[in-house]
Amino acid sequence: MFCVPQMSQLSITNLRVSIGEQEIIRGLSLAIPKGEVHAIMGPNGSGKSTLAKVLAGHPDYKVTSGEILMDGENIMELAPDERARKGLFLAFQYPSEIPGVTIANFLRAAVQARMPEGEELEATDYYARLYEKMDLLEMDRSFTSRSVNEGFSGGEKKRNEILQLAMLEPKYAVLDETDSGLDIDALKVVAHGVNVMRGPGRGILVITHYQRLLDYIIPDHVHVMVQGRIVRSGGKELALELEEKGYESYEEVKTTAREPALA
Amino acid sequence: MVKEASPLEIERNVGNFAYPETHTHDAGVGLTEKTIHFISDIKEDPDWVREFRLKAYKTFLSKPMPTHWASKDLEAIVFDNIRYYLSGGTQPKRNWEDVPDDVKRTFERLGIPEQERKFLAGVEAQFDSEAVYSNIKKAVGEQGVIFVGSAEGLKNHPEIFRKWFGKVIPVGDNKFSALNSAVFSGGSFIYVPPGVKVKHPLQAYFRINAENFGQFERTLIICDEGSELTYMEGCTAPKFNTATLHSAVVELVAMKGAKLQYITVQNWSSNVFNLVTKRGIAHEDAEVKWIDCNIGSRLTMKYPGVIMKGRRARGEVLSIALAGDGQHQDTGAKMVHAADETTSNIISKSISIGQGRATYRGLVQIPKHLKNCKNNTECDALLINSTSRTDTYPAITVRGTGNSVQHEASVSQVSAEQIFYMQQRGLTEAQAMSLSVNGFVNDLVRQFPMEYSVELKRLIELEMEGSVG
Ligand SMILES: Nc1ncnc2c1ncn2[C@@H]1O[C@H](COP(=O)(O)OP(=O)(O)O)[C@@H](O)[C@H]1O
Ligand SMILES: [Mg+2]
Numbered sequence: 001m002f003c004v005p006q007m008s009q010l011s012i013t014n015l016r017v018s019i020g021e022q023e024i025i026r027g028l029s030l031a032i033p034k035g036e037v038h039a040i041m042g043p044n045g046s047g048k049s050t051l052a053k054v055l056a057g058h059p060d061y062k063v064t065s066g067e068i069l070m071d072g073e074n075i076m077e078l079a080p081d082e083r084a085r086k087g088l089f090l091a092f093q094y095p096s097e098i099p100g101v102t103i104a105n106f107l108r109a110a111v112q113a114r115m116p117e118g119e120e121l122e123a124t125d126y127y128a129r130l131y132e133k134m135d136l137l138e139m140d141r142s143f144t145s146r147s148v149n150e151g152f153s154g155g156e157k158k159r160n161e162i163l164q165l166a167m168l169e170p171k172y173a174v175l176d177e178t179d180s181g182l183d184i185d186a187l188k189v190v191a192h193g194v195n196v197m198r199g200p201g202r203g204i205l206v207i208t209h210y211q212r213l214l215d216y217i218i219p220d221h222v223h224v225m226v227q228g229r230i231v232r233s234g235g236k237e238l239a240l241e242l243e244e245k246g247y248e249s250y251e252e253v254k255t256t257a258r259e260p261a262l263a
Numbered sequence: 264m265v266k267e268a269s270p271l272e273i274e275r276n277v278g279n280f281a282y283p284e285t286h287t288h289d290a291g292v293g294l295t296e297k298t299i300h301f302i303s304d305i306k307e308d309p310d311w312v313r314e315f316r317l318k319a320y321k322t323f324l325s326k327p328m329p330t331h332w333a334s335k336d337l338e339a340i341v342f343d344n345i346r347y348y349l350s351g352g353t354q355p356k357r358n359w360e361d362v363p364d365d366v367k368r369t370f371e372r373l374g375i376p377e378q379e380r381k382f383l384a385g386v387e388a389q390f391d392s393e394a395v396y397s398n399i400k401k402a403v404g405e406q407g408v409i410f411v412g413s414a415e416g417l418k419n420h421p422e423i424f425r426k427w428f429g430k431v432i433p434v435g436d437n438k439f440s441a442l443n444s445a446v447f448s449g450g451s452f453i454y455v456p457p458g459v460k461v462k463h464p465l466q467a468y469f470r471i472n473a474e475n476f477g478q479f480e481r482t483l484i485i486c487d488e489g490s491e492l493t494y495m496e497g498c499t500a501p502k503f504n505t506a507t508l509h510s511a512v513v514e515l516v517a518m519k520g521a522k523l524q525y526i527t528v529q530n531w532s533s534n535v536f537n538l539v540t541k542r543g544i545a546h547e548d549a550e551v552k553w554i555d556c557n558i559g560s561r562l563t564m565k566y567p568g569v570i571m572k573g574r575r576a577r578g579e580v581l582s583i584a585l586a587g588d589g590q591h592q593d594t595g596a597k598m599v600h601a602a603d604e605t606t607s608n609i610i611s612k613s614i615s616i617g618q619g620r621a622t623y624r625g626l627v628q629i630p631k632h633l634k635n636c637k638n639n640t641e642c643d644a645l646l647i648n649s650t651s652r653t654d655t656y657p658a659i660t661v662r663g664t665g666n667s668v669q670h671e672a673s674v675s676q677v678s679a680e681q682i683f684y685m686q687q688r689g690l691t692e693a694q695a696m697s698l699s700v701n702g703f704v705n706d707l708v709r710q711f712p713m714e715y716s717v718e719l720k721r722l723i724e725l726e727m728e729g730s731v732g
Pocket of ligand 2 (some may be wrong): 048049050093
């Protein structure tokens with residue numbers, strides 16, 4: 001990874017995060033260069049969602065040390081919306097419901113928020129793009145007039161997250177357990193939506209509990225996260241190995257593991 | 264919009280910002296019989312009006328403050344410190360240059376036309392759009408519609424005015440209706456003849472006529488048999504009023520088969536006590552509908568009502584109240600069923616932000632001897648942050664069988680997770696909050712005329728920006 005310039009990666013160095021007295025992320029380093037898809041796998045409670053939310057700037061978590069750079073810029077002091085407008089996207093494990101606000105209006109506000117001041121979003125262009133992305137994700141047009149996530153099934157919520165990803169075209173996307181709640185057909189559709197988004201201008205971090213998703217979104221690198229640390233990194237075959245052996249061996253290793261070297 | 268409630272002392276002539284002023288007809292401060300005579304003299308009231316005022320003044324004095332059921336904050340009103348009359352030509356004047364920048368920006372954001380901005384900021388005594396006004400007057404005048412100020416109404420159309428004036432809302436209804444009856448000036452008088460359907464909402468007049476921005480306006484609207492009218496009051500621009508007490512009385516009469524809709528969107532600065540009595544009578548097959556949006560003020564007390572007097576009459580109140588930090592919106596509705604097969608509908612939505620407080624009071628009466636009456640009441644409260652407070656006091660008195668009542672209430676929160684979710688999509692905290700609030704009122708606002716819903720949406724955005732700081 002030496003060859004990747006700071007300017008085109010999302011890099012996390014020696015990150016430590018606590019909530020209350022409890023330390024959840026305990027010295028984590030990771031770099032996601034543009035053009036690559038990285039996967040983080042780990043057991044429940046290992047701190048994967050915490051990492052995702054800390055990247056996005058969630059106010060509940062306290063970063064006690066470490067650094068997060070996006071294209072070389074320290075984003076630690078930025079508000080969540082500033083990070084988002086700079087090109088960071090998080091597909092939530094548990095997306096919030098926003099009663100009364102339609103998907104169309106919500107996304108429109110989000111797209112508008114990325115435009116220079118004084119510029120107005122052209123309604124017809126907007127709807128053309130929205131429908132195109134919905135078709136890609138095999139979503140019914142009637143979705144646009146439903147309130148964001150309200151009364152959605154688990155699968156519909158996840159699809160809606162990927163729709164937003166597709167519309168907002170971020171530089172870096174973190175997908176937190178996007179596979180949970182999806183049946184196999186829906187999983188394929190969503191994975192396709194993500195694969196379309198892959199490209200040289202975008203870094204993607206896929207967080208998952210199961211190997212299954214990685215059959216469809218094939219990662220360039222796989223990292224194993226246990227108890228707030230990355231305990232092993234490897235290629236896509238690592239996912240298969242984990243599927244077979246589980247995380248147990250790592251959970252024993254954790255007490256003796258040294259800080260994982262990134263580079 | 265100023266967020267802080269003013270200290271308890273009520274300032275007489277100074278609103279949220281100061282400016283030089285000149286008054287030629289000024290009743291001075293405080294309220295005595297002399298003040299009433301002063302007002303009656305200037306307005307050249309007929310004797311019956313003068314007597315009406317004097318009697319109302321006595322009623323006002325005899326009535327206690329309704330602090331036993333309403334807010335103790337009412338005690339902060341010092342009646343002796345208030346100025347009860349400033350004549351038309353004596354509206355305060357100031358230079359546009361003296362208007363603070365943030366006020367100017369607010370007008371700009373609300374898209375208020377240049378001329379109106381000046382007027383609203385108190386720069387111009389009389390907003391000169393006589394042309395617009397006379398066009399409206401001409402158009403409706405050809406249909407026989409009377410549309411004048413209340414002073415002109417009582418002078419030139421006593422036969423209609425007197426018949427209904429003070430009949431829908433008796434002087435002694437409450438302390439503030441009595442106060443208004445004693446010192447009223449300004450407001451509108453409208454009469455729509457039988458069968459006339461006024462196409463466009465009557466509104467412009469209110470926006471441009473200085474007198475109607477008075478503290479104690481009095482409006483009386485009569486829709487004769489089978490006629491239709493929509494009337495719009497107020498404006499979403501914050502009123503940089505000099506007055507800290509606003510106490511209006513609005514009476515509506517819908518004769519057989521008439522339809523009357525009264526829309527209010529008001530945005531008060533946070534030093535104002537806004538204590539308003541609004542009520543309508545619906546005769547057989549008639550409909551009275553109140554759409555009422557209250558934003559700002561220190562304390563608003565307002566419970567629009569409908570008395571359904573004739574068979575199959577309908578009453579409706581749709582209201583939105585937004586209580587910002589330090590503000591109290593005490594609003595609701597009153598539905599009095601007085602004939603068979605009458606139906607009423609109340610939908611109330613309140614939003615409380617920070618220390619803001621919203622109270623809903625509903626009163627629905629269906630006496631025992633009536634048949635097939637229906638009421639539907641929905642009150643929803645939205646809290647933005649945990650210190651907000653909301654109370655509901657529905658008083659539904661339904662007697663007899665054969666009548667049906669449905670009541671639903673909900674309280675929801677804009678959670679930190681929701682805000683974070685929206686921020687993650689690139690919206691600022693303020694944008695996220697205003698989107699949530701707009702979502703909350705959305706189904707109600709959809710029933711408003713287009714122009715008003717757009718203004719309301721912008722206004723909510725501004726309010727949220729202010730509350731995030
Ligand atoms: N807001 C929170 N308050 C308290 N504990 C939390 C909070 N968020 C996460 N945790 C704790 O941090 C640990 C990691 O949680 P999480 O990041 O959700 O793990 P994962 O996504 O890997 O399942 C868990 O022990 C969880 O209980
Ligand atoms: Mg998780």
